[in-house]
Amino acid sequence: MHIPDTFIPLTQAAIYWIISIIFITRAVKWARKDMKENMIPLFGVLAAGIFVLQTINIAASLIVPIPMLTGVSWHIVGAALAAIIFASPWAAVLLMTMVLAIQSLFGDGGITVMGANILNMGIIGGFMGYYTFIGLSKLSIKRSSAMFTGAFLSMLLPGIALAFELWLAGTFPLKQGVLLMATFQGVAGIGEGFITVIVFGAIIKARPDIVNEEYHKKESAAKVVAVGIAALLGLAVAAPFLASNNPDGLEQTASLVLKNEIGSRITLLFSDYAIPGMGRAGEVAAIIIGLVAILFIWIGISRIIKKA
Amino acid sequence: MHVSITEMERETYKKSPIHGIDGRIKILMTLGITVYVVALPRMETLDFTKLGILEAYLFVLMFFSRTELSHIIARFAIALPFGLGISTLQPFIKQPFIHDFTIISLLPMGLEITREGVLYGAIIFSKFFVCITSVILLSSTTSMSELVASSRRLGLPKEMAMLFTMMVRYLFVFWNMLGRIRTAQKTRCFEIWNRKVPRKWTLEQIGYTISLLFIRSYEQGERTYQSMLCRGYSADANVYVNKKKLHITDFAILAVTLGIIAVVQVRVF
Structure with a gap:
C-alpha cells in the first residue's frame, strides 16, 4: 500500500x-x-x-x-x-x-x-x-x-x-x-x-x-463525533464521483412498467442528490447539506430524549 | 529474492569512492534526482533520453561503488513490483490529462490498448526505475547511522533525529531477535503456510509472535530510557553529531550531478 x-x-x-x-x-x-x-x-x-x-x-x-x-x-x-x-x-x-x-x-x-x-x-x-x-x-x-x-x-x-x-x-x-x-x-x-x-x-x-x-x-465523545464527521465529509466529497449514473432497481422497474406516467409531482429541493447547474460541486454540496441536516435532527432528537 | 536489513547494511561498510562521499551530498543528490525526475512532464517522448542519461550516470556511480550485482538485482526485485503493476495497467486506462487517444488494439470485455496509454505507462515506469536506482545507490553506500547523522547536519529537527537515532540503533537488534524467534518456531515445525492446521491457530501463533516482539521492543525502550536518564538525559538533550567538513571531492560529485541534470534539462545532447 x-x-x-x-x-x-x-x-x-x-x-x-x-x-x-x-x-x-x-x-x-x-x-x-x-x-x-x-x-x-x-x-x-x-x-x-x-x-x-x-x-x-x-x-x-x-x-x-x-x-x-x-x-x-x-x-x-x-x-x-x-x-x-x-x-x-x-x-x-x-x-x-x-x-x-x-x-x-x-x-x-x-x-x-x-x-x-x-x-x-x-x-x-x-x-x-x-x-x-x-x-x-x-x-x-x-x-x-x-x-x-x-x-x-x-x-x-x-x-x-x-x-x-x-x-x-x-x-x-x-x-x-x-x-x-x-x-x-x-x-x-x-x-x-x-x-x-x-x-x-x-x-x-x-x-x-x-x-x-x-x-x-x-x-471525550466530542472527539469521536468530530472524527466521525470528518470521515462522513470525506465520504460526501467522494460519493458523487463513485456513484453510478444508472437508475436503481425501483426506478428501472418503474420506467419499464409506467413508461409515460413516470415523474414526480413534487418539486424536489435536491433532485438526484444534486444542486442544478453546479455540476459535481453541486452534488458534493447537496450531500454535505443533507449530512448537516441529519446531524441537527440527530442532536435535536437526542436532546428531546435526554429531557424526557 | 530476499535482502535482509543486515545484508543491506553490510554493503554500506564497503570501501569505495562512492562510499567515501559525505552522507549530506548523497542525500542531496538522491533528492535532486528524484525531485527532478518526478517533475518531468508526464507525456514527452524526449523524457526517455533524459531518463536514460540519468540512469546511465547512476549505474556508473553504482559500478564505482563496488556493490554486489546480486544485491542490486535483489533490491530491484523487491522494490519494483507495485510500480510495475500500476505501470502495466496504464495502456488500458484513459488518463484524464490526455485528450486524444489512438486505439492500437481492441480486446474482449471492452478493453482497449491505446498508444498514449502505452507511452504513459513506459514513461511512468522509466521514471520510477530511475528513482528506485537513486534510492538503492544511496542506501547501499550509506549506513543508516550515517544517514541519520547527515540528516541532522542538514537540519533535521532534534526530536526527529533522536527518534531515528534510537530506531536505527535497535533495528538490527530486533531483526536478529525475529530471526531467532523464527528459528525456534522452525525447530518446532511451525510453518506459516501449513494448511493442515486450523487457520485460527496459525493466526494466534502469528499474533503471539507479534506480541512478543512488541513487548520486547517496549521493554528495551524502557531500559534504554532508564539508562539514558542515568547518564543525564533530559527533554532538552540533543543528539551529538560531530562536525564534518566537506571535501573538494564531495563538492565535485555534487557539481557533476547537478551539472548532468542541468545539461539533460537544456537538451545539449
Missing part, C-alpha cells in the same frame, strides 16, 4: 507533505508533553520493533481462502494497535512516520510521496482506527469487536484514500481503484483486526501497565 515516487505529481505530493508535517509536529509535541514523561527514546526503540514486525508476511488466503488471493500476502501495519495501546492516534502518526521513512530506503514507498503514505497509514489509519474503537466502546460494544472494527477500518480507509490520491493524480481510474483497494485492503483489514485483538489480549495479560485503558474511558 506504499505509493512509489512518480505516481503522484510534485504539486499534489507537496500538499500531502504539508498536511503530514502539521500532524507530525503535533505528534512530537504529544510525545513530549501529553505522555508526562519524555517518551521520545522509547518511541524510537518501539518504532524499530514495529518496523521489524511489519516484515512478517501473512498469506491473504489464510484470512479469506479464495483463489483470487492465492499468492497475495499482507503484513500487519499496527497503526490502530499503537493508537489503542497508547490511547492516542498521535502515537500511530509518530510510529508510522518513522517506519515509512526507513521503508523508503528499501524502495518501499517513495520519497516525494512519503507525505501521502504518512497521511494514509499514519493519520487516516491511526485516527479512524482509534476513534472507531473509542466510539464503539462508548456504545457498550464488546471491546474485542470494537477493536476488530477499528483495526479493520484502519486498513480499509487508507486503501480507499490511496485510490482517491492515485485518481487525483490521474494515474488510476477511481471506481476500479476503489474496488481493487477495498477488496485487498478489506481482506488485509480482517487479518489486521484479528491480529490486533490477539496482540492486545496478549499485551494486557503480560504487561497491563503498558496499556492506558483509563484514557480510553476518559476520551
Whole structure:
C-alpha cells in the first residue's frame, strides 16, 4: 500500500507533505508533553520493533481462502494497535512516520510521496482506527469487536484514500481503484483486526501497565463525533464521483412498467442528490447539506430524549 | 529474492569512492534526482533520453561503488513490483490529462490498448526505475547511522533525529531477535503456510509472535530510557553529531550531478 515516487505529481505530493508535517509536529509535541514523561527514546526503540514486525508476511488466503488471493500476502501495519495501546492516534502518526521513512530506503514507498503514505497509514489509519474503537466502546460494544472494527477500518480507509490520491493524480481510474483497494485492503483489514485483538489480549495479560485503558474511558465523545464527521465529509466529497449514473432497481422497474406516467409531482429541493447547474460541486454540496441536516435532527432528537 | 536489513547494511561498510562521499551530498543528490525526475512532464517522448542519461550516470556511480550485482538485482526485485503493476495497467486506462487517444488494439470485455496509454505507462515506469536506482545507490553506500547523522547536519529537527537515532540503533537488534524467534518456531515445525492446521491457530501463533516482539521492543525502550536518564538525559538533550567538513571531492560529485541534470534539462545532447 506504499505509493512509489512518480505516481503522484510534485504539486499534489507537496500538499500531502504539508498536511503530514502539521500532524507530525503535533505528534512530537504529544510525545513530549501529553505522555508526562519524555517518551521520545522509547518511541524510537518501539518504532524499530514495529518496523521489524511489519516484515512478517501473512498469506491473504489464510484470512479469506479464495483463489483470487492465492499468492497475495499482507503484513500487519499496527497503526490502530499503537493508537489503542497508547490511547492516542498521535502515537500511530509518530510510529508510522518513522517506519515509512526507513521503508523508503528499501524502495518501499517513495520519497516525494512519503507525505501521502504518512497521511494514509499514519493519520487516516491511526485516527479512524482509534476513534472507531473509542466510539464503539462508548456504545457498550464488546471491546474485542470494537477493536476488530477499528483495526479493520484502519486498513480499509487508507486503501480507499490511496485510490482517491492515485485518481487525483490521474494515474488510476477511481471506481476500479476503489474496488481493487477495498477488496485487498478489506481482506488485509480482517487479518489486521484479528491480529490486533490477539496482540492486545496478549499485551494486557503480560504487561497491563503498558496499556492506558483509563484514557480510553476518559476520551471525550466530542472527539469521536468530530472524527466521525470528518470521515462522513470525506465520504460526501467522494460519493458523487463513485456513484453510478444508472437508475436503481425501483426506478428501472418503474420506467419499464409506467413508461409515460413516470415523474414526480413534487418539486424536489435536491433532485438526484444534486444542486442544478453546479455540476459535481453541486452534488458534493447537496450531500454535505443533507449530512448537516441529519446531524441537527440527530442532536435535536437526542436532546428531546435526554429531557424526557 | 530476499535482502535482509543486515545484508543491506553490510554493503554500506564497503570501501569505495562512492562510499567515501559525505552522507549530506548523497542525500542531496538522491533528492535532486528524484525531485527532478518526478517533475518531468508526464507525456514527452524526449523524457526517455533524459531518463536514460540519468540512469546511465547512476549505474556508473553504482559500478564505482563496488556493490554486489546480486544485491542490486535483489533490491530491484523487491522494490519494483507495485510500480510495475500500476505501470502495466496504464495502456488500458484513459488518463484524464490526455485528450486524444489512438486505439492500437481492441480486446474482449471492452478493453482497449491505446498508444498514449502505452507511452504513459513506459514513461511512468522509466521514471520510477530511475528513482528506485537513486534510492538503492544511496542506501547501499550509506549506513543508516550515517544517514541519520547527515540528516541532522542538514537540519533535521532534534526530536526527529533522536527518534531515528534510537530506531536505527535497535533495528538490527530486533531483526536478529525475529530471526531467532523464527528459528525456534522452525525447530518446532511451525510453518506459516501449513494448511493442515486450523487457520485460527496459525493466526494466534502469528499474533503471539507479534506480541512478543512488541513487548520486547517496549521493554528495551524502557531500559534504554532508564539508562539514558542515568547518564543525564533530559527533554532538552540533543543528539551529538560531530562536525564534518566537506571535501573538494564531495563538492565535485555534487557539481557533476547537478551539472548532468542541468545539461539533460537544456537538451545539449
